[in-house]
Amino acid sequence: MMPISDRLIYNKRVFTRSARASDKDGIERKETVMAGQKNKVTIFDVAKASGVSSSAVSYALNNKPGVSEATRAKVLKVAKGLGWRPNGAAQALARANTSRIGVVLAQEARLLSAEPYMMELLAGLGAELEQHDYSMLLRFAIGRDNEVVILKDWIATGNVDALLLVNLEMDDPRVALLNEYPEMPALALCDPSLSGGLPVMRSLDMQAVTKAVSYLHDLGHERIGRVGGPESFGHSYIRDAAFSDAAAELGVRYRCLHADYTPKGGIEATKRLLSVNPRPTAIIYDNDVMAMAGMGIAREMGFDIPGDLSIMAWDDSFMCTAVFPHLTVMGRDIVGSGHRAAQLLLKLVDGEQVGVADEYPYELRERASTGPAPASVEQR
Amino acid sequence: MMPISDRLIYNKRVFTRSARASDKDGIERKETVMAGQKNKVTIFDVAKASGVSSSAVSYALNNKPGVSEATRAKVLKVAKGLGWRPNGAAQALARANTSRIGVVLAQEARLLSAEPYMMELLAGLGAELEQHDYSMLLRFAIGRDNEVVILKDWIATGNVDALLLVNLEMDDPRVALLNEYPEMPALALCDPSLSGGLPVMRSLDMQAVTKAVSYLHDLGHERIGRVGGPESFGHSYIRDAAFSDAAAELGVRYRCLHADYTPKGGIEATKRLLSVNPRPTAIIYDNDVMAMAGMGIAREMGFDIPGDLSIMAWDDSFMCTAVFPHLTVMGRDIVGSGHRAAQLLLKLVDGEQVGVADEYPYELRERASTGPAPASVEQR
DNA sequence: TTGTAAGCGTTATCAC
């Protein structure tokens, strides 16, 4: 008899707990201290201090029914007094959710820093998640394969509640992966044609392209060049197609080269675009780094901007108004889109359907780098 | 008697588990599915499949002694076959560590995107953490107070194993907070004089300042201006003091204005610096955005760069070679410093001492925006 | 070497 009842008692939290706190000493205590948290105020401490059970405390602290207002108030007060905060791991384990959204970045560091898009997006995303007590779990992948490995790991370990997929490529392996695990909510930032049915927030590139081309067309430009990002990137491809269409529609000649977002890439592509005869009178770049580099080299070659050549960039950043002439851009509220992405992700976590949502639309921000097409076009 | 023995059996994991898997149906199952993970392969499943106990499995999977090589091999194989991965929350709860490093960013989104420093640092940090199966938990704070709230929360909830503190200000409240909780490892990125004894990785600004000033001095510049970042930022202050000293040492006139890292700020400060008589013949900017804006406005004012005025920037980015003339900068391996920060943080997590470590040193990257001081100086 | 079960700090179910 004794061993059984002993065990039963030992099984009770309160006893176990107080036993650990006072009886044992040495190794275990040391470990606990090493582990990190000093302030191990648990729900049991709160329960004891407020003279109720741990479940009552849990209900009270989570604003759930099941306790009287009187006890709720008391528990809340005691918890605050003790400085209690729920242990994240325990909560995650019990609730089977983590309050974390996962993002994997697979681009090279210097590229990431050169592109304002990602940082602004993350800032918006983070700020919105913040409002809902969610965090962002961030990983930097080394290559595409690694990216899939990380996602698989997150899915299997349950380390995040949902995933944000960025920079999708055509036939992206991540789409296949997420379709294998429909229970893991994921939002893809890409054109719906690339997402394989996954919930999507799409950027309104088509509209923007039409707007940009007709803006230049209205200025008299009849030959437009473009320096796009890497061809493997979904949005490069989408924009390219849209440009072809819009140009054809307006009877504008259009030529596109792809580069790697770097100054060097922008310079090379610009030189090549300007070496054909007749040359384009306007060039649109997929990012501001290439636009600036392109504008710079064009000036070095003797072109006046925008007298001889108009320059436009895609996506705005401080850089666009730090250079002279200031760059005309197709800009959009990227931070806002980050907020929206967060809202969509939280919806997905709640089991709601999302389907296809839109990013904030692009708007033309006309500045000094664009102007009427030159009357005549001579080469340099 | 019956109830007691019943309970005892129910307490056993294996029984509980199999009961849940087959007996019950409906609500509970549904909840489990809702929660997220489909592939709930647990350590018990692996144990059952390989015919050993759960502890043997745990030892095997964690490469710990306590199992024979034979069983270890078998367990590993079975686990792999079943696609088992440890549940993050459970592991965190049991081990009292999370395999996560926390970073709070408190800057405005547009500023973050304008400064390559942060993204490169995070990229390096993330890549190194990656090697050690650590993740980065990222939060975006809205204001300084919020930042402290988040840190407090992380400390109390045990959501991270260590903290990286960036952009420290003078008398930063975070330093006081972390000194209250010495059990939470934290690394500050700042000058040791600002860290209040916290482990530090410092940037070698002093050296760099000396190098920059003597470089310009060697070119014949005797009046140097500087456009620094916000005065509240620790590194602005540190650099300012260093500049004063280095300039005094070499008998160079030095004048510093502080701006907010934006193009507008850079333009205003540049105008003011150039409006005094005699004007400086070289200006050093704390970031590339302001440097570019400053260079641009100076050219608009009729100054030739570098003929009349030399321009230097602090920290390198793609932008510095995207603009013409390319910007001379004091650059450093920021990604590398991120890696180093991660290593230091992991040391701290392991209970090792760190003290004061160094970032990668700055190097002068001489490009086209600097040159000999002009013979005579007239105003525009 | 192996298995048993306590323990991590929550949540949620179930009697009372």
Place this chain on the structure above:
DNA sequence: GTGATAACGCTTACAA
């Protein structure tokens, strides 16, 4: 409304 306790999935002390 309240308290007891099973459950979450893992690690690890201890018994066998």
